[in-house]
Amino acid sequence: xxxxxxxxxxxxxxxxxxxxxxxxxxxxxxxxxxxxxxxxxxxxxxxxxxxxxxxxxxxxxxxxxxxxxxxxxxxxxxxxxxxxxxxxxxxxxxxxxxxxxxxxxxxxxxxxxxxxxxxxxxxxxxxxxxxxxxxxxxxxxxxxx
Amino acid sequence: xxxxxxxxxxxxxxxxxxxxxxxxxxxxxxxxxxxxxxxxxxxxxxxxxxxxxxxxxxxxxxxxxxxxxxxxxxxxxxxxxxxxxxxxxxxxxxxxxxxxxxxxxxxxxxxxxxxxxxxxxxxxxxxxxxxxxxxxxxxxxxxxx
Amino acid sequence: xxxxxxxxxxxxxxxxxxxxxxxxxxxxxxxxxxxxxxxxxxxxxxxxxxxxxxxxxxxxxxxxxxxxxxxxxxxxxxxxxxxxxxxxxxxxxxxxxxxxxxxxxxxxxxxxxxxxxxxxxxxxxxxxxxxxxxxxxxxxxxxxx
Numbered sequence: 001x002x003x004x005x006x007x008x009x010x011x012x013x014x015x016x017x018x019x020x021x022x023x024x025x026x027x028x029x030x031x032x033x034x035x036x037x038x039x040x041x042x043x044x045x046x047x048x049x050x051x052x053x054x055x056x057x058x059x060x061x062x063x064x065x066x067x068x069x070x071x072x073x074x075x076x077x078x079x080x081x082x083x084x085x086x087x088x089x090x091x092x093x094x095x096x097x098x099x100x101x102x103x104x105x106x107x108x109x110x111x112x113x114x115x116x117x118x119x120x121x122x123x124x125x126x127x128x129x130x131x132x133x134x135x136x137x138x139x140x141x142x143x144x145x
Numbered sequence: 146x147x148x149x150x151x152x153x154x155x156x157x158x159x160x161x162x163x164x165x166x167x168x169x170x171x172x173x174x175x176x177x178x179x180x181x182x183x184x185x186x187x188x189x190x191x192x193x194x195x196x197x198x199x200x201x202x203x204x205x206x207x208x209x210x211x212x213x214x215x216x217x218x219x220x221x222x223x224x225x226x227x228x229x230x231x232x233x234x235x236x237x238x239x240x241x242x243x244x245x246x247x248x249x250x251x252x253x254x255x256x257x258x259x260x261x262x263x264x265x266x267x268x269x270x271x272x273x274x275x276x277x278x279x280x281x282x283x284x285x286x287x288x289x290x
Numbered sequence: 291x292x293x294x295x296x297x298x299x300x301x302x303x304x305x306x307x308x309x310x311x312x313x314x315x316x317x318x319x320x321x322x323x324x325x326x327x328x329x330x331x332x333x334x335x336x337x338x339x340x341x342x343x344x345x346x347x348x349x350x351x352x353x354x355x356x357x358x359x360x361x362x363x364x365x366x367x368x369x370x371x372x373x374x375x376x377x378x379x380x381x382x383x384x385x386x387x388x389x390x391x392x393x394x395x396x397x398x399x400x401x402x403x404x405x406x407x408x409x410x411x412x413x414x415x416x417x418x419x420x421x422x423x424x425x426x427x428x429x430x431x432x433x434x435x
Contacts, residue, residue, distance in 0.1 A: 002429050004325045004396065035149045037184055037280055039327055041394050043403030045343045050240040053190045058225035062233050063240070065222050070215070070360070077355050080348035088352050095340040095353070099406070100392045102245045104186050104280040106149065111278050113188030116244070133401050135327050135394040137282065137427065139147050180294045182329055182425055195385040198335045203370035207378050208385070210367050215360070247390045249331050249425040251294065256423050258333030261389070282427065284292050 001036075003029050003136045011129050012122050014086070016052075016060040020117040024110065027134050036105035036138015043131045046090035046124045048097040054117025063119075067093050090123030097121050105138050146181075148174045148281045154265055156273050159231070161197075161205040165262040169255065172279050181250035181283015188276045191235035191269045193242040199262025208264075212238050235268030242266050250283050291326075293319045293426045299410055301418050304376070306342075306350040310407040314400065317424050326395035326428015333421045336380035336414045338387040344407025353409070357383050380413030387411050395428050 007026045009019060023040065024030070030038070042049050053059040071092045074085030081088065101118065104111040112118075120130065152171045154164060168185065169175070175183070187194050198204040216237045219230030226233065246263065249256040265275065297316045299309060313330065314320070320328070332339050343349040361382045364375030371378065391408065394401040402408075410420065 002325045004394065035147045035280070037182070037282065037327070039392050039394060041392070041401070043401070043406065045341065045403070045405050051190065051244045052236050052240050056225055059233065059236055062223045062225050063237060065224075066216065066220075066237050069222070071356065075356075077359070078352045079355075080346055080352050088349065091342050091349055092353060092356050095342055095387055095409075097240055098243060098388060099341045102184050102186070102247050102392050104149065104184060104278045106278070111186070111188070113190070113276065115190050116188065119240075131403065133394045133396070135325070137327065180292045180425070182327070182427065196335070196389045197381050197385055201370055204378065204381055207368045207370050208382060210369075211361065211365075211382050214367070242385055243388060247329050247331070247392050249294065249329060249423045251423070256331070256333070258335070258421065260335050261333065264385075 001138060001140045003027060005134045007132045007134055009120055009130045009132060012120065014122050014125050016063040017120045017122065018054060018117045019120045020054060023118055030105060030136060031108035032140050033105045033108060033136060033138035034141040036136050038103050038105050038110060038136035040101045041133040042099045043133060046094055047127055047130050048094040048099055048121040049101045050097040050119045050121055051101060051116050052119055053115050086125050093123045105136060146283060146285045148172060150279045152277045152279055154275045154277060157265065157267050159267050159270050161208040162265045163199060163262045164265045165199060168263055175250060175281060176253035177285050178250045178253060178281060178283035179286040181281050183248050183250050183255060183281035185246045186278040187244045188278060191239055192272055192275050193239040193244055193266040194246045195242040195264045195266055196246060196261050197264055198260055231270050238268045250281060291428060291430045293317060295424045297422045297424055299420045299422060302410065302412050304412050304415050306353040307410045308344060308407045309410045310344060313408055320395060320426060321398035322430050323395045323398060323426060323428035324431040326426055328393050328395050328400060328426035330391045331423040332389045333423060336384055337417055337420050338384040338389055338411040339391045340387040340409045340411055341391060341406050342409055343405055376415050383413045395426060
């Protein structure tokens with residue numbers, strides 16, 4: 001059994017944003033899979049996805065702080081500057097965190113750990129809406145009923 | 146055909162640890178898949194998984210050295226400090242290396258390159274045991290026999 | 291339906307190289323999948339794969355610039371130096387970008403965003419040819435015709 005859906009995440013300010021519930025609500029069919037694998041895939045090169053702590057907003061703030069220091073806006077050694085001082089850092093941050101997440105499915109839900117949440121990593125100042133492709137395959141619980 | 150198992154990795158000190166054999170021994174059913182994809186998924190936000198050199202222990206020591214310099218314990222710009230000076234760096238290191246590995250299965254085994262091994266990346270001083278969900282799907286060699 | 295192929299990427303100089311077309315041409319069977327998931331897996335520990343901007347060569351040049359500054363050749367704190375000053379940095383860069391890509395398949399093709407391309411990240415000065423395992427599973431469009 002295969003599930004595939006385009007999910008559009010509304011525009012968000014630069015930073016790290018918790019989108020676990022928004023993703024889960026977009027794929028109600030997931031409840032029919034007893035076991036499987038789900039992939040979330042970001043179709044952009046200046047935003048990305050990662051899993052991290054789902055509780056303290058300070059963690060997400062500190063992510064932004066660290067990444068902005070590690071890959072500074074407008075660094076003098078960048079050649080690709082036409083699209084603004086936040087563009088080339090956005091590309092590098094996107095590759096450091098990654099374009100996709102692969103998450104096991106168990107008993108009809110994403111098998112996240114207790115403290116894990118899905119972060120939309122928005123690396124542009126004005127990135128706009130972001131498209132994510134959700135794809136899952138697995139065994140349907142109903143097959144055996 | 147689907148395989149899914151919870152694997153508990155025993156507590157290890159902070160650092161990068163080779164766990165390839167431990168993982169392989171936990172999923173003996175893998176030998177029945179002729180072709181497939183396996184996913185290893187870390188259910189924590191301060192430990193992670195990566196693939197790298199399986200021979201020299203110095204490589205794993207140098208990983209720890211580099212990551213500790215790149216994301217320093219107790220850096221003054223972190224706001225999330227309640228859980229100790231190693232906590233916020235652990236979250237960032239976990240997202241830099243990633244929560245999951247996706248590895249092809251060929252002829253009943255993980256299709257790793259000659260020098261590739263699975264690293265448990267333990268970013269906390271006292272992280273405790275770590276849960277990994279192993280999920281694989283593929284074609285069973287027996288179906289055709 | 292499962293597809294698995296070994297792809298050999300010809301030797302390239304150190305840097306970030308766009309290989310999207312080369313990968314797509316190596317797996318013509320992909321056109322038969324209506325929906326699925328594909329995994330590209332690098333069987334080496336000093337080269338890696340990432341997705342990023344497929345247009346400006348300056349972006350790939352800036353990737354090399356940033357990674358070379360973040361993980362400097364011959365840094366004095368590395369112990370694993372036997373294989374040359376570019377070896378240990380190559381291992382770390384490989385884990386920062388990652389050994390594999392997971393990309394959804396839709397309507398017989400990789401469902402990449404408009405600006406996304408597949409980068410071979412060659413972190414050694416003379417890395418030689420690189421082996422990538424391509425694995426995909428999905429539903430065949432023909433099943434329903």
